[in-house]
Amino acid sequence: MERAVWRILADVPDPEIPVLSVVELGIIRHVRIAEGRVTVGVSPTYTGCPATEVIARSIEARLQAEGYENSKVEPVLSPPWTSDWLTESARIKLEEYGIAPPAHAVSNPKHLFREPKVACPRCSSMQTAKVSEFASTPCKALYRCSSCLEPFEYFKCI
Structure with a gap:
Protein backbone atom coordinates (compact mmCIF):
# COMPACT_ATOMS: atom_id res chain seq x y z
CA MET A 1 0.00 0.00 0.00
CA GLU A 2 2.86 2.39 0.82
CA ARG A 3 4.42 1.85 -2.62
CA ALA A 4 1.09 2.70 -4.24
CA VAL A 5 1.00 6.00 -2.35
CA TRP A 6 4.58 6.80 -3.44
CA ARG A 7 3.57 6.12 -7.07
CA ILE A 8 0.64 8.51 -6.71
CA LEU A 9 2.89 11.17 -5.18
CA ALA A 10 5.32 10.76 -8.08
CA ASP A 11 2.54 12.16 -10.30
CA VAL A 12 1.79 15.23 -8.16
CA PRO A 13 3.50 18.20 -9.85
CA ASP A 14 5.21 21.06 -8.09
CA PRO A 15 2.98 24.11 -8.75
CA GLU A 16 5.94 26.41 -9.46
CA ILE A 17 7.95 23.98 -11.63
CA PRO A 18 5.30 21.64 -13.08
CA VAL A 19 7.80 19.38 -14.86
CA LEU A 20 8.94 18.16 -11.42
CA SER A 21 6.93 15.96 -9.13
CA VAL A 22 6.95 16.52 -5.39
CA VAL A 23 8.92 13.26 -5.10
CA GLU A 24 11.59 14.43 -7.57
CA LEU A 25 11.79 17.75 -5.73
CA GLY A 26 12.71 15.75 -2.61
CA ILE A 27 10.14 17.33 -0.33
CA ILE A 28 8.30 14.11 0.57
CA ARG A 29 9.89 12.98 3.82
CA HIS A 30 7.73 9.99 4.64
CA VAL A 31 4.58 8.06 3.91
CA ARG A 32 2.98 6.38 6.92
CA ILE A 33 -0.08 4.20 6.93
CA ALA A 34 -1.72 3.34 10.22
CA GLU A 35 -5.28 2.33 11.04
CA GLY A 36 -6.44 3.10 7.50
CA ARG A 37 -5.03 6.63 7.52
CA VAL A 38 -2.32 7.80 5.12
CA THR A 39 -0.01 10.49 6.47
CA VAL A 40 2.46 12.18 4.14
CA GLY A 41 5.30 14.25 5.60
CA VAL A 42 6.28 17.24 3.46
CA SER A 43 9.19 19.64 3.92
CA PRO A 44 8.87 23.13 2.44
CA THR A 45 11.73 24.14 0.18
CA TYR A 46 12.23 27.16 2.41
CA THR A 47 10.42 28.82 5.30
CA GLY A 48 7.49 30.81 4.04
CA CYS A 49 7.37 29.20 0.61
CA PRO A 50 3.98 30.23 -0.82
CA ALA A 51 3.59 26.92 -2.65
CA THR A 52 3.55 24.88 0.57
CA GLU A 53 -0.22 25.07 1.07
CA VAL A 54 -0.92 24.46 -2.62
CA ILE A 55 1.29 21.37 -2.52
CA ALA A 56 -0.46 20.03 0.59
CA ARG A 57 -3.90 20.54 -0.98
CA SER A 58 -2.74 18.94 -4.24
CA ILE A 59 -1.43 15.88 -2.41
CA GLU A 60 -4.61 15.49 -0.35
CA ALA A 61 -6.84 15.93 -3.42
CA ARG A 62 -4.84 13.42 -5.45
CA LEU A 63 -4.86 10.83 -2.66
CA GLN A 64 -8.61 11.27 -2.16
CA ALA A 65 -9.20 10.91 -5.91
CA GLU A 66 -7.27 7.62 -5.75
CA GLY A 67 -9.49 6.34 -2.92
CA TYR A 68 -7.42 7.34 0.11
CA GLU A 69 -10.20 9.31 1.76
CA ASN A 70 -8.55 9.40 5.17
CA SER A 71 -5.29 11.13 4.26
CA LYS A 72 -3.34 13.92 5.88
CA VAL A 73 -0.30 16.02 4.98
CA GLU A 74 1.91 17.06 7.86
CA PRO A 75 4.78 19.53 7.76
CA VAL A 76 8.29 18.24 8.42
CA LEU A 77 10.60 21.11 9.32
CA SER A 78 13.59 19.21 10.62
CA PRO A 79 15.88 18.56 9.00
CA PRO A 80 15.20 21.48 6.66
CA TRP A 81 14.91 20.74 2.97
CA THR A 82 18.04 21.17 0.89
CA SER A 83 18.54 21.34 -2.85
CA ASP A 84 20.79 18.29 -2.37
CA TRP A 85 17.54 16.30 -2.13
CA LEU A 86 16.62 16.97 -5.76
CA THR A 87 16.70 13.67 -7.61
CA GLU A 88 18.97 13.21 -10.61
CA SER A 89 15.87 13.11 -12.83
CA ALA A 90 14.79 16.46 -11.33
CA ARG A 91 18.14 18.02 -12.21
CA ILE A 92 17.82 16.79 -15.81
CA LYS A 93 14.21 17.96 -16.09
CA LEU A 94 15.10 21.40 -14.69
CA GLU A 95 17.73 21.86 -17.35
CA GLU A 96 15.41 20.63 -20.13
CA TYR A 97 12.77 23.08 -18.84
CA GLY A 98 15.27 25.94 -19.10
CA ILE A 99 16.21 26.27 -15.42
CA ALA A 100 19.82 25.69 -14.44
CA PRO A 101 19.99 23.13 -11.60
CA PRO A 102 21.99 23.88 -8.43
CA ALA A 103 25.69 24.07 -9.28
CA HIS A 104 27.03 22.59 -6.05
CA ALA A 105 26.01 20.41 -3.14
CA VAL A 106 24.98 22.23 0.00
CA SER A 107 26.71 19.52 2.00
CA ASN A 108 29.98 21.19 0.97
CA PRO A 109 29.49 24.66 2.54
CA LYS A 110 32.59 26.26 1.00
CA HIS A 111 30.60 26.66 -2.23
CA LEU A 112 27.89 28.65 -0.46
CA PHE A 113 30.10 31.69 0.12
CA ALA A 129 26.19 36.38 -15.14
CA LYS A 130 23.65 36.90 -12.38
CA VAL A 131 21.18 39.67 -13.20
CA SER A 132 19.12 39.45 -10.00
CA GLU A 133 19.31 37.49 -6.74
CA PHE A 134 15.63 36.60 -7.17
CA ALA A 135 13.70 35.37 -10.19
CA SER A 136 10.07 34.21 -10.44
CA THR A 137 10.40 32.63 -6.99
CA PRO A 138 12.83 33.31 -4.11
CA CYS A 139 14.46 29.89 -4.56
CA LYS A 140 15.70 30.90 -8.00
CA ALA A 141 18.03 33.65 -9.25
CA LEU A 142 17.92 35.32 -12.66
CA TYR A 143 20.95 34.88 -14.95
CA ARG A 144 21.83 35.88 -18.49
CA CYS A 145 24.01 34.01 -20.93
CA SER A 146 26.65 36.09 -22.76
CA SER A 147 26.91 33.47 -25.53
CA CYS A 148 23.30 32.98 -26.61
CA LEU A 149 22.07 36.20 -24.91
CA GLU A 150 19.12 34.39 -23.33
CA PRO A 151 17.98 35.02 -19.76
CA PHE A 152 17.37 31.98 -17.59
CA GLU A 153 16.59 31.02 -14.02
CA TYR A 154 19.04 29.25 -11.74
CA PHE A 155 17.71 27.02 -8.94
CA LYS A 156 19.80 28.15 -5.97
CA CYS A 157 21.81 25.90 -3.69
CA ILE A 158 19.66 25.99 -0.57
Whole structure:
Protein backbone atom coordinates (compact mmCIF):
# COMPACT_ATOMS: atom_id res chain seq x y z
CA MET A 1 0.00 0.00 0.00
CA GLU A 2 2.86 2.39 0.82
CA ARG A 3 4.42 1.85 -2.62
CA ALA A 4 1.09 2.70 -4.24
CA VAL A 5 1.00 6.00 -2.35
CA TRP A 6 4.58 6.80 -3.44
CA ARG A 7 3.57 6.12 -7.07
CA ILE A 8 0.64 8.51 -6.71
CA LEU A 9 2.89 11.17 -5.18
CA ALA A 10 5.32 10.76 -8.08
CA ASP A 11 2.54 12.16 -10.30
CA VAL A 12 1.79 15.23 -8.16
CA PRO A 13 3.50 18.20 -9.85
CA ASP A 14 5.21 21.06 -8.09
CA PRO A 15 2.98 24.11 -8.75
CA GLU A 16 5.94 26.41 -9.46
CA ILE A 17 7.95 23.98 -11.63
CA PRO A 18 5.30 21.64 -13.08
CA VAL A 19 7.80 19.38 -14.86
CA LEU A 20 8.94 18.16 -11.42
CA SER A 21 6.93 15.96 -9.13
CA VAL A 22 6.95 16.52 -5.39
CA VAL A 23 8.92 13.26 -5.10
CA GLU A 24 11.59 14.43 -7.57
CA LEU A 25 11.79 17.75 -5.73
CA GLY A 26 12.71 15.75 -2.61
CA ILE A 27 10.14 17.33 -0.33
CA ILE A 28 8.30 14.11 0.57
CA ARG A 29 9.89 12.98 3.82
CA HIS A 30 7.73 9.99 4.64
CA VAL A 31 4.58 8.06 3.91
CA ARG A 32 2.98 6.38 6.92
CA ILE A 33 -0.08 4.20 6.93
CA ALA A 34 -1.72 3.34 10.22
CA GLU A 35 -5.28 2.33 11.04
CA GLY A 36 -6.44 3.10 7.50
CA ARG A 37 -5.03 6.63 7.52
CA VAL A 38 -2.32 7.80 5.12
CA THR A 39 -0.01 10.49 6.47
CA VAL A 40 2.46 12.18 4.14
CA GLY A 41 5.30 14.25 5.60
CA VAL A 42 6.28 17.24 3.46
CA SER A 43 9.19 19.64 3.92
CA PRO A 44 8.87 23.13 2.44
CA THR A 45 11.73 24.14 0.18
CA TYR A 46 12.23 27.16 2.41
CA THR A 47 10.42 28.82 5.30
CA GLY A 48 7.49 30.81 4.04
CA CYS A 49 7.37 29.20 0.61
CA PRO A 50 3.98 30.23 -0.82
CA ALA A 51 3.59 26.92 -2.65
CA THR A 52 3.55 24.88 0.57
CA GLU A 53 -0.22 25.07 1.07
CA VAL A 54 -0.92 24.46 -2.62
CA ILE A 55 1.29 21.37 -2.52
CA ALA A 56 -0.46 20.03 0.59
CA ARG A 57 -3.90 20.54 -0.98
CA SER A 58 -2.74 18.94 -4.24
CA ILE A 59 -1.43 15.88 -2.41
CA GLU A 60 -4.61 15.49 -0.35
CA ALA A 61 -6.84 15.93 -3.42
CA ARG A 62 -4.84 13.42 -5.45
CA LEU A 63 -4.86 10.83 -2.66
CA GLN A 64 -8.61 11.27 -2.16
CA ALA A 65 -9.20 10.91 -5.91
CA GLU A 66 -7.27 7.62 -5.75
CA GLY A 67 -9.49 6.34 -2.92
CA TYR A 68 -7.42 7.34 0.11
CA GLU A 69 -10.20 9.31 1.76
CA ASN A 70 -8.55 9.40 5.17
CA SER A 71 -5.29 11.13 4.26
CA LYS A 72 -3.34 13.92 5.88
CA VAL A 73 -0.30 16.02 4.98
CA GLU A 74 1.91 17.06 7.86
CA PRO A 75 4.78 19.53 7.76
CA VAL A 76 8.29 18.24 8.42
CA LEU A 77 10.60 21.11 9.32
CA SER A 78 13.59 19.21 10.62
CA PRO A 79 15.88 18.56 9.00
CA PRO A 80 15.20 21.48 6.66
CA TRP A 81 14.91 20.74 2.97
CA THR A 82 18.04 21.17 0.89
CA SER A 83 18.54 21.34 -2.85
CA ASP A 84 20.79 18.29 -2.37
CA TRP A 85 17.54 16.30 -2.13
CA LEU A 86 16.62 16.97 -5.76
CA THR A 87 16.70 13.67 -7.61
CA GLU A 88 18.97 13.21 -10.61
CA SER A 89 15.87 13.11 -12.83
CA ALA A 90 14.79 16.46 -11.33
CA ARG A 91 18.14 18.02 -12.21
CA ILE A 92 17.82 16.79 -15.81
CA LYS A 93 14.21 17.96 -16.09
CA LEU A 94 15.10 21.40 -14.69
CA GLU A 95 17.73 21.86 -17.35
CA GLU A 96 15.41 20.63 -20.13
CA TYR A 97 12.77 23.08 -18.84
CA GLY A 98 15.27 25.94 -19.10
CA ILE A 99 16.21 26.27 -15.42
CA ALA A 100 19.82 25.69 -14.44
CA PRO A 101 19.99 23.13 -11.60
CA PRO A 102 21.99 23.88 -8.43
CA ALA A 103 25.69 24.07 -9.28
CA HIS A 104 27.03 22.59 -6.05
CA ALA A 105 26.01 20.41 -3.14
CA VAL A 106 24.98 22.23 0.00
CA SER A 107 26.71 19.52 2.00
CA ASN A 108 29.98 21.19 0.97
CA PRO A 109 29.49 24.66 2.54
CA LYS A 110 32.59 26.26 1.00
CA HIS A 111 30.60 26.66 -2.23
CA LEU A 112 27.89 28.65 -0.46
CA PHE A 113 30.10 31.69 0.12
CA ARG A 114 31.10 32.39 -3.46
CA GLU A 115 29.17 33.03 -6.62
CA PRO A 116 28.59 29.73 -8.44
CA LYS A 117 29.64 29.16 -12.02
CA VAL A 118 26.33 28.45 -13.70
CA ALA A 119 26.01 26.82 -17.12
CA CYS A 120 23.35 28.12 -19.46
CA PRO A 121 20.62 25.45 -19.75
CA ARG A 122 20.05 26.40 -23.39
CA CYS A 123 23.56 26.41 -24.90
CA SER A 124 25.72 25.02 -22.02
CA SER A 125 27.98 28.08 -22.05
CA MET A 126 29.69 28.99 -18.80
CA GLN A 127 29.74 32.65 -19.90
CA THR A 128 26.83 33.62 -17.66
CA ALA A 129 26.19 36.38 -15.14
CA LYS A 130 23.65 36.90 -12.38
CA VAL A 131 21.18 39.67 -13.20
CA SER A 132 19.12 39.45 -10.00
CA GLU A 133 19.31 37.49 -6.74
CA PHE A 134 15.63 36.60 -7.17
CA ALA A 135 13.70 35.37 -10.19
CA SER A 136 10.07 34.21 -10.44
CA THR A 137 10.40 32.63 -6.99
CA PRO A 138 12.83 33.31 -4.11
CA CYS A 139 14.46 29.89 -4.56
CA LYS A 140 15.70 30.90 -8.00
CA ALA A 141 18.03 33.65 -9.25
CA LEU A 142 17.92 35.32 -12.66
CA TYR A 143 20.95 34.88 -14.95
CA ARG A 144 21.83 35.88 -18.49
CA CYS A 145 24.01 34.01 -20.93
CA SER A 146 26.65 36.09 -22.76
CA SER A 147 26.91 33.47 -25.53
CA CYS A 148 23.30 32.98 -26.61
CA LEU A 149 22.07 36.20 -24.91
CA GLU A 150 19.12 34.39 -23.33
CA PRO A 151 17.98 35.02 -19.76
CA PHE A 152 17.37 31.98 -17.59
CA GLU A 153 16.59 31.02 -14.02
CA TYR A 154 19.04 29.25 -11.74
CA PHE A 155 17.71 27.02 -8.94
CA LYS A 156 19.80 28.15 -5.97
CA CYS A 157 21.81 25.90 -3.69
CA ILE A 158 19.66 25.99 -0.57
